[in-house]
Amino acid sequence: MTTDAQSIRDGSVVQIHFKLTTDSGQEIESTEGSEPMLYLHGANNLMPALEAHLTGLTAGKNLDVTLAPEDGFGERSGDGPQAWPRTAFPAEIELVPGMQFTATAENGADEDYWVLGTEDEMVYVDTDHPLAGESLRFVIEVISVRAATEEEVAHGHPHGLDGHAAH
Template sequence: MIEENKVVRIDYTVKDQEGQLIDSSEGKEPLAYLHGAGNIIPGLESALAGRAEGEAFEVVIQPDDAYGQRNDALIQVVERGVFQGVDQIDVGMVFNAQGPEGNIQVTIIAIEGDEVTIDGNHPLAGVVLNFEGVIREVRDATEEEIAHGHVH
């Protein structure tokens, strides 16, 4: 049964409310995570708690239990000079930046002359996520995995 300090491996597909594919483990190894260590979004982790190996699941995760709501305060206009050392910048490029709470990823969403609009929201912020999949394995985590907070 899935509970804290168990290593869990799942095959999954996740789509948005319109049915557009966001991600899938199809054709890859199952996703492995340490339950209770915050390795996956909170809504999925809590939805999997108590389930058993071999069990299929379908869960809908609201933004507050996934990547949060969109925050317009994370959209800013900066000068092109902020991107020193980058020869070419284009809409859609992602950069690491220093935010008020540490490192964040920002995406360029518009460029007008020397003004570059960046968005610090996670690309899935505000998105309802529809997961379906199968629990492939549930095992006890090793002491090392527990100490490190992730699967080895």
């Protein structure tokens, strides 16, 4: 693991601890108590608006930023939940709230859906991400920054802390 003082830019492999909460303080995701997250900067692995805030930071820096819904998971479309029969889904797939899938809508276009929950033989789905309409607060600590290897850039993701992990 390199410990140079590289600042985050496109092509950096970055290790961060982060906590994501909604505006109202509901915790969505956190690396607290587990390994930091490793990601390749500038490869659409994080929300572009979040990457813009991370650009230029170095290891040891902290960031506390709140993204508006349009920079996060989008505004709510207002279409609301739909109830689909369980038989519309492959029986072997376990349907978990928050699961995303793509299906062809009535207008013939592919549309993203999220599973809200299941009840009896019905599955409730929504075309909005469960966090659409929410402002997202990210509290981030930059743990390490290094240049990506050519292979990592080509793949669009990091290969472990040292860049040589097999996968």
